[in-house]
Structures are given as C-alpha cells and as structure tokens.
Amino acid sequence: MLEFLLSIISGGATGLLGSLFKGVGDYFKRRQEMAHDREMRVLDMEMMDKEWEYRDRAAAREGEVRMQESADDLQAASYEHDQATYSRGFKVKLAVNRTLLVLVDVVRGLTRPGLTIFMLWLIWDTRCEVQAALEAAGIERIDIAMAMDLQKRIVCTILYLATLCVAWWFGDRGRKAA
Structure with a gap:
C-alpha cells in the first residue's frame, strides 16, 4: 500500500514538475513570440513608413512634373500669342x-x-x-x-x-x- 501511495505521490510530483517546467517553457516561448511579434510590427511600421515616404516623394515629383507641364503650356500659349498674325485668318478682299x-x-x-x-x-x-x-x-x-x-x-x-x-x-x- 505504501508503494501505491509513494507511486501516486511521486507520479503527482513528477506531473506537477512537468507542468511547472512546461509552464515556465511556455512562458519563455510566449515571451519570445511576443518579442518576435513586436519586432515584426516595428519592421512592418518601418516598411510602411518607407512606403509612405516613397509615395509622398512620388506624389511630390508628379506634382513638380505637372507644374512644369503647366508652365510649359502657359509659355507655349504665350509664344503662340506672340506669333499671332493679322495677315492670316481674315478674308480681306482688297x-x-x-x-x-x-x-x-x-x-x-x-x-x-x-x-x-x-x-x-x-x-x-x-x-x-x-x-x-x-x-x-x-x-x-x-x-x-x-x-x-x-x-x-x-x-x-x-x-x-x-x-x-x-x-x-x-x-x-x-x-x-x-
């Protein structure tokens, strides 16, 4: 009977130690996963920042190109105005x-x-x-x-x-x- 009791107690203690070790291992594993997730989020945020910086630069460049095109169009219109002639476009009989x-x-x-x-x-x-x-x-x-x-x-x-x-x-x- 004592053997049964010692078997039960030692089995329970071993089970508790196993649970404790597993719990401590799970704790460190979760901590490591959380640190990994945190690092991944930081990297994701950095990547998003880079992507938004790229988009912002691309939008700024596109805006500059549009402004230059607009200035070119205005200048071309100005030259067209300067080249206006009176001798063409009118039907003058005399x-x-x-x-x-x-x-x-x-x-x-x-x-x-x-x-x-x-x-x-x-x-x-x-x-x-x-x-x-x-x-x-x-x-x-x-x-x-x-x-x-x-x-x-x-x-x-x-x-x-x-x-x-x-x-x-x-x-x-x-x-x-x-």
Missing part, C-alpha cells in the same frame, strides 16, 4: 488691306530685335559722346571718383538692358519634360 496687314506683321516681328539693337547702339553712342566731350574740353583724365561713377552707371545700364532683352523678350524656350 489687296491694299492685305498688304497693310502684312506690313503690320512685319513691324510687329521686327520691333523687339530692332529695339534691342537700337538700345545697345544708344549706349555705345553715349559712351562715344562722353569721350568726345572730354577730349574737346582738353581733359585727358577725369578724377577717379567721376570715372568710377560713370563706369558704374554705364555697366548698370548695359546689364539692365541686356537682362531685360534676354529675359523678357526672348525668354528661355524650355523643352517639355518627356
């Missing part, structure tokens, strides 16, 4: 009126380049007149302050006119992004 419309187109087309050349010539002519006036007055040299001031004014005028002509009249005819 030859004199057709000739006058062509003359208006010619004047319109030559105005900008003509004004550019004229303004540059004006600057050069003014410089030559100043030089001639100095020579006529018998002044071989002007004082340094006056020379620097004159040079500064001429350079500023040339820069202003050159920038104006290039930027406004002729503009950069950028190509559309493919």
